[in-house]
Amino acid sequence: xxxxxxxxxxxxxxxxxxxxxxxxxEGIAKILQEAGFHVVGQADxxxxxxxxxxxxxPDIMLVDREVSEVAPDTIRVLTEKLPRMAVVILTQPQSTExxxxxxxxxxxxxxxxxLSSQEFVQALRMLAKGDIVVSQEMAxxxxxxxxxxxxxxxxxxxxxxxxxxxxxxxxGATNREIAERLIVSEHTVKVHLRNILNKLxxxxxxxxxxxxxxxxxxxxxxxxxxxxxxx
Numbered sequence: 001x002x003x004x005x006x007x008x009x010x011x012x013x014x015x016x017x018x019x020x021x022x023x024x025x026e027g028i029a030k031i032l033q034e035a036g037f038h039v040v041g042q043a044d045x046x047x048x049x050x051x052x053x054x055x056x057x058p059d060i061m062l063v064d065r066e067v068s069e070v071a072p073d074t075i076r077v078l079t080e081k082l083p084r085m086a087v088v089i090l091t092q093p094q095s096t097e098x099x100x101x102x103x104x105x106x107x108x109x110x111x112x113x114x115l116s117s118q119e120f121v122q123a124l125r126m127l128a129k130g131d132i133v134v135s136q137e138m139a140x141x142x143x144x145x146x147x148x149x150x151x152x153x154x155x156x157x158x159x160x161x162x163x164x165x166x167x168x169x170x171x172g173a174t175n176r177e178i179a180e181r182l183i184v185s186e187h188t189v190k191v192h193l194r195n196i197l198n199k200l201x202x203x204x205x206x207x208x209x210x211x212x213x214x215x216x217x218x219x220x221x222x223x224x225x226x227x228x229x230x231x
Contacts, residue, residue, distance in 0.1 A: 013128045016041040016056060018049040019064040019090075028062070028090075035121040046070050050078065057082050060124060065091035072105035079106030086127055103213075104206045108172070109133040130172035132209050157199045165192045169205050170212040 015037050019025035022044055029039040037060075041052035046067050053061055061078070063070050075087055088109030089102055099110060109127055111120065112135035123133040158166070161182070168178045175193075179186045193205075202208055 012036055012038045013060055013124070014038045014040045014056060014058040015060045015062055015124075016043065016049065016052045016058045017062045018043040018046075018067045018070075020044055020066045024064075031117050031121065032124070037124070043067075046074065050074075053078060053082060053085065058085055060086050060088060060127065062088045062090060062124075065089050072101040075102060075107055076105040088124070088127065088133070100210055103132075103210045104204070106206060111135050132170050132172070132213070134213050158196055162192050162196050162199075165189065166196060166208055166212055169193070170209050 015032055017025055017029050017032070017039055019028060022042075025042050025044060029042055032039050040056045040058055043049040043052055044067070049061070049063065049067065049070070052058075070089075079085065079087060086108040087106065088111060089107055090111050090113060092113060102110065109123065109132065111123055111133065115123065115135060123135075127133045164182060165178060168181060173181065175186050175189045178189045182189070193208075196208060197203065200208075200211055202211065
């Protein structure tokens with residue numbers, strides 16, 4: 001199934017939704033449309049999803065974990081091809097086995113189907129502001145995987161300033177934006193990032209984001225004031 005929506009407005013986030021059950025896909029689309037998002041396409045297979053993503057280049061691509069052909073390698077290809085698009089995975093809370101590879105591939109969200117519609121919409125609004133969004137129950141469940149992976153070391157290994165850099169990276173800030181926020185040069189930011197990667201035995205910014213999830217540096221969706229996110 002491929003369904004294309006209306007033309008985009010310049011003032012709302014555009015979204016492509018994919019779910020292997022068409023009825024659920026339509027329900028999610030209705031929730032998002034009522035919240036002010038523009039659903040520009042719906043799909044029930046990985047192939048049709050990619051067609052819609054390339055056609056519309058949406059702000060957000062929301063994908064059910066059970067949709068076929070959606071794997072870390074394909075997410076990596078899509079995020080490289082469409083860098084402005086934020087990929088969000090929707091899944092059962094116990095399905096944490098692919099959490100790290102998906103974040104490392106470039107996804108910016110991992111949400112539980114147990115979220116209420118209000119929490120769900122709030123998470124996507126946070127994503128639109130540049131945050132990485134992960135349901136708290138997902139973050140808690142994946143700590144076992146992170147420990148087993150042994151890629152991350154203690155947060156005590158990084159300095160206070162490096163921790164600030166980690167938090168800003170997690171929010172999607174560029175090196176220039178981090179430099180402006182911390183009132184330092186971009187070269188200094190690059191040095192901090194290199195030191196963080198070396199100390200924590202990480203390879204890229206996506207893994208830094210995964211570290212931030214493990215250490216509780218990602219904003220908890222439920223802790224945000226939902227009323228402050230609505231217009």
